[in-house]
Amino acid sequence: MRIGVLALQGAFREHIMMLEALEVTAVPVRQPAQLGELSGLIIPGGESTAIGKLMDAYGFYDPIRQQHDAGMAIWGTCAGAILVAHEVLDALPDQQSLDLMDIAVRRNAFGRQVDSFEADVDFSGLDGSDEYRGVFIRAPWIESVGVGVEILARHDGEIVAARQQDMLATVFHPELTGDPRVHRYFVETIVGGR
Amino acid sequence: MLVAENYREIGTLRVKTGLAEMLKGGVIMDVVNAEQAKIAEDAGAVAVMALERVPADIRATGGVARMADPTIVEQVVNSVSIPVMAKCRIGHFVEAQVLQSLGVDYIDESEVLTPVDDEHHVNKHEFTVPFVCGCRNLGEALRRISEGAAMVRTKGEPGTGNVVEAVRHMRTVTDEIAWLSGLRSEQLFAAAKDLQAPYELVKWVAENRRLPVVNFSAGGIATPADAALMMQLGCDGVFVGSGIFKSGDPAARAKAIVEATTHFEDPEIIARVSRNLGEAMVGINISDIPDAERMQERGW
Numbered sequence: 001m002r003i004g005v006l007a008l009q010g011a012f013r014e015h016i017m018m019l020e021a022l023e024v025t026a027v028p029v030r031q032p033a034q035l036g037e038l039s040g041l042i043i044p045g046g047e048s049t050a051i052g053k054l055m056d057a058y059g060f061y062d063p064i065r066q067q068h069d070a071g072m073a074i075w076g077t078c079a080g081a082i083l084v085a086h087e088v089l090d091a092l093p094d095q096q097s098l099d100l101m102d103i104a105v106r107r108n109a110f111g112r113q114v115d116s117f118e119a120d121v122d123f124s125g126l127d128g129s130d131e132y133r134g135v136f137i138r139a140p141w142i143e144s145v146g147v148g149v150e151i152l153a154r155h156d157g158e159i160v161a162a163r164q165q166d167m168l169a170t171v172f173h174p175e176l177t178g179d180p181r182v183h184r185y186f187v188e189t190i191v192g193g194r
Numbered sequence: 195m196l197v198a199e200n201y202r203e204i205g206t207l208r209v210k211t212g213l214a215e216m217l218k219g220g221v222i223m224d225v226v227n228a229e230q231a232k233i234a235e236d237a238g239a240v241a242v243m244a245l246e247r248v249p250a251d252i253r254a255t256g257g258v259a260r261m262a263d264p265t266i267v268e269q270v271v272n273s274v275s276i277p278v279m280a281k282c283r284i285g286h287f288v289e290a291q292v293l294q295s296l297g298v299d300y301i302d303e304s305e306v307l308t309p310v311d312d313e314h315h316v317n318k319h320e321f322t323v324p325f326v327c328g329c330r331n332l333g334e335a336l337r338r339i340s341e342g343a344a345m346v347r348t349k350g351e352p353g354t355g356n357v358v359e360a361v362r363h364m365r366t367v368t369d370e371i372a373w374l375s376g377l378r379s380e381q382l383f384a385a386a387k388d389l390q391a392p393y394e395l396v397k398w399v400a401e402n403r404r405l406p407v408v409n410f411s412a413g414g415i416a417t418p419a420d421a422a423l424m425m426q427l428g429c430d431g432v433f434v435g436s437g438i439f440k441s442g443d444p445a446a447r448a449k450a451i452v453e454a455t456t457h458f459e460d461p462e463i464i465a466r467v468s469r470n471l472g473e474a475m476v477g478i479n480i481s482d483i484p485d486a487e488r489m490q491e492r493g494w
Binding site for chain 1: 201202204205206208209212213215216217218219220233237238239240241275276278294297298300301321322323324388452453457460
């Protein structure tokens, strides 16, 4: 199994390290041609505007959609969750998204950096306990979901993790915790369960 | 198990260092007003540094350089959706308190401004907002981290458009990490004394062969190739101060530096984005700067 991590900007190294700890082959993806033969793609946290502009400049939008149609699972964390969303609230006027998951995501909804926080969330479907330490950094939230989207976790009433078939969105950062259970969930349940 | 879902822990080391992790592979640009901040955001900057004057102008004007007028900081905060940083003077914890109250996302306790304390830096553990600090070598980096810095940047020589000092500082940090990681455990105590840094941090670096926080390069980066050079030398991202808005075509140069920072190992891309950018900032030779005006010497 090969999982790609979009390596244009942001915390891609941490995702690669988490995948390697699970003995999964992790591939940093810097060009669209590298998307072939991937079982899954992680779009990491970073600045959604910066990653989105680089995706546009290097022609990533359509190839990612096509590879997803061909069976590539996708997980977006934080900025990545914004980039996979059908609708982005509080977006820049020209901000694009992949429009793959039927969710509406509000940028920086939890506030600025002084409001960034850690909190335990109840994440259904993880092995062992459902309790997971969420690291929320200038985090967005998932304001609404369409039919067919399963809500996996909430914090303070807001949706912070969701799944639609072979797609996962989390607004917090499992790659910063050292706890591999969300990565294992993506690899085993979502990529492995296609 | 049901958890207490409303409880939030703010200002933890993990959320402070975590924001720096999210900035990696990106470019942080100095701006002096809302219009420049928008240009930076549109070019793909991961954050902006709100200033009253860029370092080249601070150098030219002379006198005491202080925290920016809060009006400028607020205008920048309100004009962009990316993180906003701002500088306080070394040791000026009240400027830091003011910047935190304005809602900035990172404070740079910076040698670009005139220091107010020749012995003490700000105790950065006392703040919710994270700090970035400059360093020229590993000892200086670890002293800042022990004071609570959640991110460091190699200093270079700000406002010069000359990347030679940035290269020197990056190589020094890298070489010292390599040296530490080759030492036997009993040698680390003497190394900590030589580096004037806490033993626990010295030991961590020796074992992990890297800095415990994100390190960006700063001070003199003026071209896409300069940014890629610093990335190949091992930094996590770059600050570009005067290099963008003191050049002939800031929007084009900003976008080119962003692309070169992402694709730092791809000379064909760096060649393509380097074309037709207009005049780079003029730049200064370091030997032409009197010792007393070298900003990198500030900080202890």
